[in-house]
Amino acid sequence: MPLHRERVDPVRTPAQLELCHRRWLLPDDVQRAVVLPQAARLWRGLFDLAVLDPSAEALLDRLALPPAAAPEHSDLPAAASAGALLAGAGAASTVSQIVFLEEGRRDPYQEEGPEPGYRDYTLYLVDSTRFLLLPLPAVETICAACGRTAAPELTRFGEAALIDLARPCSACASPPDLTRTRARLRSGAIFLLEEVCARAALSIELPRAPREEELPDAQVAALLREAFGGYDELADDGVEPA
Numbered sequence: 001m002p003l004h005r006e007r008v009d010p011v012r013t014p015a016q017l018e019l020c021h022r023r024w025l026l027p028d029d030v031q032r033a034v035v036l037p038q039a040a041r042l043w044r045g046l047f048d049l050a051v052l053d054p055s056a057e058a059l060l061d062r063l064a065l066p067p068a069a070a071p072e073h074s075d076l077p078a079a080a081s082a083g084a085l086l087a088g089a090g091a092a093s094t095v096s097q098i099v100f101l102e103e104g105r106r107d108p109y110q111e112e113g114p115e116p117g118y119r120d121y122t123l124y125l126v127d128s129t130r131f132l133l134l135p136l137p138a139v140e141t142i143c144a145a146c147g148r149t150a151a152p153e154l155t156r157f158g159e160a161a162l163i164d165l166a167r168p169c170s171a172c173a174s175p176p177d178l179t180r181t182r183a184r185l186r187s188g189a190i191f192l193l194e195e196v197c198a199r200a201a202l203s204i205e206l207p208r209a210p211r212e213e214e215l216p217d218a219q220v221a222a223l224l225r226e227a228f229g230g231y232d233e234l235a236d237d238g239v240e241p242a
C-alpha cells in the first residue's frame with residue numbers, strides 16, 4: 001500500500017486551531033432594511049478591495065424559511081458568489097471564503113507579525129420579517145409581558161442562530177418584543193433583543209483577537225456603512241473555528 005501523506009501546515013490550517021476569535025459587524029439598527037442587492041454589493045466590494053480572493057471558491061449556504069430541512073450547501077466560483085446572494089429571497093443565506101494574508105490579501109484589521117494567518121469571512125443575510133439572526137446566541141430570553149425566563153428555541157445557522165419572532169412565550173403567549181424582550185448571552189450579559197439581533201452581519205474569524213477594537217481600515221468600514229448604515233462590532237473570543 002502506498003503511503004499518502006498530506007501536507008499539513010498548522011499556520012495555514014484553520015481546522016487545527018483549537019480556538020479563535022470572531023468579530024461580528026452588524027447594522028446598529030435592527031429595523032433598518034438590508035436588501036439582497038446591498039448585501040451583494042458589500043460582498044462584491046470585498047473582492048474589489050482585495051480582502052477576498054477572486055480566484056478562489058466561495059461557499060454558499062441557504063436555508064428556506066421557516067426552516068424545515070438542513071441548509072443547502074454549494075461551492076461556487078468567487079465571481080458567481082455575489083450574484084448568488086441575490087437569489088436569497090425569503091431565505092437565510094451565508095456566503096463565505098477563507099483567505100490567507102500571505103497570499104496578498106488585504107487585512108481589514110491591519111495586524112502585523114510574522115504569522116499573519118487566515119481570515120474567514122462570512123456574510124449572513126436573513127430575508128424575512130419573521131426570523132432574525134442572533135450572532136451571539138442567547139441562552140435565555142426574558143419575556144417582556146410576564147417576566148418568564150426560558151431557553152429560546154433557536155435554529156443554528158452557520159456560527160449564529162435564527163430566532164423566530166412568531167414563537168410566543170410558553171407562559172403568557174405574548175410574542176417576543178424586540179424593544180422590550182431581553183436576552184441573556186453566554187457571557188451572562190443581558191441585552192434587549194433589538195441590541196443583539198440583526199438582518200445581516202459580516203463575521204470575520206481570525207486566529208487571535210486583533211489589537212484594534214474597531215475596524216481600522218477606512219475603506220472596508222465605508223463599504224460596511226454603505227450596506228448596513230451605522231454598524232456595531234461584537235467580539236466573540238475563544239470560540240471554535242467555523
Ligand SMILES: [Zn+2]
Pocket residue numbers: 143144145146147148169170171172173174
Ligand atoms: Zn410571557
